[in-house]
Amino acid sequence: MDKIRLRNDIILFASLLLAALAVWGALKLLQKPGKYVVVEIEGKVSAVYALDGDLKLDIVTADGHVNKLVIENGKARIESADCPDKLCVKQHAISMTGETIICLPHKLVIRIEGEGGVDAVT
Amino acid sequence: MSRDLKLLTTLGVSTAAAMILSFLETLIPMNIAVPGVKIGLANLVTVFLLIKLDWKSASAVTAIRVLLSALLFGSVASLAYSASGAVLSMTVMSLLKKTGRFSALGISTAGAVSHNAGQIIMAVILLSTKEIAYWLPILIVSGTVTGLAIGAVGALLVKKIDLKLDRKA
Numbered sequence A: 001m002d003k004i005r006l007r008n009d010i011i012l013f014a015s016l017l018l019a020a021l022a023v024w025g026a027l028k029l030l031q032k033p034g035k036y037v038v039v040e041i042e043g044k045v046s047a048v049y050a051l052d053g054d055l056k057l058d059i060v061t062a063d064g065h066v067n068k069l070v071i072e073n074g075k076a077r078i079e080s081a082d083c084p085d086k087l088c089v090k091q092h093a094i095s096m097t098g099e100t101i102i103c104l105p106h107k108l109v110i111r112i113e114g115e116g117g118v119d120a121v122t
Numbered sequence B: 001m002s003r004d005l006k007l008l009t010t011l012g013v014s015t016a017a018a019m020i021l022s023f024l025e026t027l028i029p030m031n032i033a034v035p036g037v038k039i040g041l042a043n044l045v046t047v048f049l050l051i052k053l054d055w056k057s058a059s060a061v062t063a064i065r066v067l068l069s070a071l072l073f074g075s076v077a078s079l080a081y082s083a084s085g086a087v088l089s090m091t092v093m094s095l096l097k098k099t100g101r102f103s104a105l106g107i108s109t110a111g112a113v114s115h116n117a118g119q120i121i122m123a124v125i126l127l128s129t130k131e132i133a134y135w136l137p138i139l140i141v142s143g144t145v146t147g148l149a150i151g152a153v154g155a156l157l158v159k160k161i162d163l164k165l166d167r168k169a
Ligand SMILES: [Zn+2]
Pocket: A081, A083, A084, A085, A086, A087, A088, A089, A102, A103, A104, A105, A106
């Protein structure tokens, strides 16, 4: 019985890791160099910037919280923020389609869109 | 002591242990940029109770722990995430336990991964952004690793600790 359980456990671990690998691989394959930086607050697009121009500005949410967005050298990142966890600042700079920087406390999503792909604006 | 009283005491002590583990978890700095990557120390108590007693005891202690730790160490927003993670993880672990085909290792790992999945689902709902799914691979892998570790310790505790609660008494 224990042997069967252990075998089932191992099958479970293997399938989980395979699933992670499959999702990761699929996402990597779909990625292309991006064109636009889309800023979304609570699921609504609040601004769109070109990825090829340098830029530094404060994103201010409805309740006054601030994330400082920096776009330089074709990459976007959050330089500083007043959220409690600062995870958005730690996330690496993004430049490929589908990549995101997310600040959960501020319900803020920065994502990269490709050519003509700013579908959420419409 | 009557069985009911023993059970009540066990659940009380378990809740206290789970709270301590939750608190310890907040002291451990996780220098990873992905929200939701954590060890899940308190899940140790859940796994132990689920295997040793039943899903009802495990769910009761987990529900109290999630509520109290959001109140003490978290926020209303963190409650939404941890509650959705806990509900999904509790359901998955109870079902796996019921099949009788998995050990503490498998149950705990599936619990950790589904906890992470539950949080992602909540984030997708709260932020209405499907892109959060990009975190899924990292959260599956981290859940597998931490779930395995917690499951190993849980299995050891199940073996070593005798609650002296004879279910038929
Ligand atoms: Zn942040």
